[in-house]
Amino acid sequence: MRAGLRGLTTRGRSFLAAAVAAALSAGILGEKDLLRVAVLLAILPLLAAAYVGRSRYKLACNRSLDPHRVPVGANSRVVLRLQNLSRLPTGTLLLEDRLPYALGSRPRVVLERLGAHQASSVAYTVRADVRGRYDVGPLVVRMTDPFGLCELTRSFPSTDHLTVIPQVTPLPSVRLPGEYAGSGDSRARSVAVHGEDDAATREYRRGDDLRRVHWKSTARTGELMVRREEQPWESRATVVLDTRAYGHRGEGPTASFEWSVSAAASIAVHLRQAGYKLRLVTGSGADVDASEAGGDGALLDHLAEVRLDQRAEVTGLVQRVRQRADGGLIIGLFGTVSVAEAELLAGLRGNGATCVGFLLNSSTWLSLPEKARAEAEHAHAAAVLAMLQSGWRVVGVDHGGQLPALWPQAGRGAQGFALRAALAETVAGGVR
Numbered sequence: 221m222r223a224g225l226r227g228l229t230t231r232g233r234s235f236l237a238a239a240v241a242a243a244l245s246a247g248i249l250g251e252k253d254l255l256r257v258a259v260l261l262a263i264l265p266l267l268a269a270a271y272v273g274r275s276r277y278k279l280a281c282n283r284s285l286d287p288h289r290v291p292v293g294a295n296s297r298v299v300l301r302l303q304n305l306s307r308l309p310t311g312t313l314l315l316e317d318r319l320p321y322a323l324g325s326r327p328r329v330v331l332e333r334l335g336a337h338q339a340s341s342v343a344y345t346v347r348a349d350v351r352g353r354y355d356v357g358p359l360v361v362r363m364t365d366p367f368g369l370c371e372l373t374r375s376f377p378s379t380d381h382l383t384v385i386p387q388v389t390p391l392p393s394v395r396l397p398g399e400y401a402g403s404g405d406s407r408a409r410s411v412a413v414h415g416e417d418d419a420a421t422r423e424y425r426r427g428d429d430l431r432r433v434h435w436k437s438t439a440r441t442g443e444l445m446v447r448r449e450e451q452p453w454e455s456r457a458t459v460v461l462d463t464r465a466y467g468h469r470g471e472g473p474t475a476s477f478e479w480s481v482s483a484a485a486s487i488a489v490h491l492r493q494a495g496y497k498l499r500l501v502t503g504s505g506a507d508v509d510a511s512e513a514g515g516d517g518a519l520l521d522h523l524a525e526v527r528l529d530q531r532a533e534v535t536g537l538v539q540r541v542r543q544r545a546d547g548g549l550i551i552g553l554f555g556t557v558s559v560a561e562a563e564l565l566a567g568l569r570g571n572g573a574t575c576v577g578f579l580l581n582s583s584t585w586l587s588l589p590e591k592a593r594a595e596a597e598h599a600h601a602a603a604v605l606a607m608l609q610s611g612w613r614v615v616g617v618d619h620g621g622q623l624p625a626l627w628p629q630a631g632r633g634a635q636g637f638a639l640r641a642a643l644a645e646t647v648a649g650g651v652r
Contacts, residue, residue, distance in 0.1 A: 225269050232265040232369035268369035271311075278305035281359050281376045283317075289383045289520070292473065292482075295347045296382055298356060302331065303339035310334040314362035314371075319346065320354050323382070348384040349473055351481070351524045356380045385520040386478075386485040389623055394631035396549060396576070421445040423574060426611065456548030457496040459488050460541055460568075463503035465528040467555025470585035476619070477528055480553040483578060483623050485523050487551055492516055496549070501541050503532035534561040541568055551630070552577045556596075562603045566610030576613045576630045579604060584619040 228236070242258035245251070282301045290296045300317065304310055313331040327344040334340060348354065357379035364371040421437045424444035437445035461484045462468075468477040484500070488510065492498050497511040500519055504526065510519040534557065541550070550573050552565070557579065568575055583596035600616070607614045615629045 227272060227370050227372040228265055228269060229364075229368060229371050231367075232268060235261050235265045235369060264367065265369045268365040268367060271365050272363055272370045272372050279303065279310075279361065279374070280305055281361075281378070283357060283359065283378070283380050285356065285380055285382055288381065289385055289517070290348075291385050292351050292387045293347070293349055295345050297343055297345055298327075299341055299343045300329075300359065301339060301341045302334070302361075304334040304337060307336045309336060309338075310363070312364050312366065314364065315342065316360045316362070317344070317357055318360065319356060322348050322350050322352065323354055323356070346382065348382070351384045351386050351478075353521075353525055354382045354384065356382050383521055383524050385524045386482040388489050388520075389482070389486040391486060391490045391624055391627045394628050396574075396631055421447055425572060425574075455494075455496050456499070457491045458499045458501060458541060458548065458550045459484050459491075460537065460550060460552040460554075461500065461502045461523075461526065462532075462534075462537065462552070462554040462557075463526065463529045464532045464534070464555060465530045467557065467582065468528060468580070468585075469556075469582040470619075474585075476555060476580050476582040476585045479617070479621075480555065480578075480580065481523055481526060484553050485520055486623055487553075487627075488519055488523075489516055491549075491551075492519075499544070501537070502526055503534075503537045503540075504529045505536075505540070507540060507544070534564050538564055538567045542570065547572045549573070550575045553580075554578070555580050556582045556600065557603050557607075558599070559602050559606045562606035563610060565607060565612065569611045574613075575611065576615070577607055578615045578617050578626070578630075579607065580617045581619075 239258045239261035242254055242261060246255035246258060280303045282303075284299045284301075286297045286299070288296070298317070300315065302313070302315070310331075310333060313334065315329040315331060316326050319326050323346040329342045329344075331340055331342070346356070357376070359376045359378075361374045361376070362371050363374065421434045422445065424433065424446050428446050432446040434445045434447050461480060463477075468475060468480070470476050470478075472478075488498055488500060492510060492515065498509075498515065498519070500506065500508040500510060500522065502522075506522060506526070508519055508522050510516065550568055552568075552575065554565075554577060557565070565575075565577070579600070581596070581600040583593065583600070588596065604614050604616060613630065615626050617626060
């Protein structure tokens, strides 16, 4: 009964207040009919409190999310199944599932009545425009009388998790530099797409013997190609995500960092589908091996929660990648870098690794005065040049750039050919 009295709603308390006022007026005016009204007004909320307070329902709740992992901007359907395990029918039940603000307003559903051992299901849809891992629940059940005079709250402790992953964009099929780097005996890769000669060639690297240059493949691809001494059996790739807070600009879903995270997810999934043994390294210290079955899920789950790090630096990122460096392809997604930081990234070129960098000009994510914008463009161009000179293939990214349109630039083409030819001439001069 005490619980029922504590659960009186505003309407129930108003009835009691009206009963007291009517009783006082009846005593002053000597009106017995008014006293009867006062008794009736007092009895109604007390009966409602007794009815709700003594209700001891045994309820079971089950929640399911379909799907439990969704990309940014997609919907997930939440189904609640409530079952009455007691022999008594329930009264009116008000259901409210608690949700974080990012998933929208809390859904409220009214169940009029559940009979003995009866079950009922309700469903609602959630949508998130910000990636992350969100708790769905707990479910709150409010029991009330038919007149709405008393209301008690019961809560189920269980919660479920909804993971909102970055948007994954399909990428065109592109022949990447260094795509046949690596070793192993797990399976043979079919690499001949233009003939037998192409299957035994790879991109020229500084220090290669010029006598191994394959001029036919060089003319076809637009880059210096050399003959391979052995056929590789597997391809490895490392996706590097820059999480330096001072390297990115913008806020919310349109920030430069969100572009990088979505691009990292798209590239990683694309390479996994192409058969690469994949590794993800972030500036925050994460090192995710996505080579095994189900690696896509682990990788995307991590990218759903990755955040900018105020303490992240390029030096630590380079060291983290080189701890397990085993050659192959390295694809980096970097915010704004200085010339000194671009030179530090040259340390990733060891062990025969081929490096492709998507370098964001994050100043384009802001509205800057003309002078400040010119200075930012000059600094970005200097960083691009420094990375090119250190052996990186660089793809510049401005605000509004679409990854599917930029992705072909990561493949073999004319970019960087002049620089590599100059390096080859330097080596040739040294040999003579």
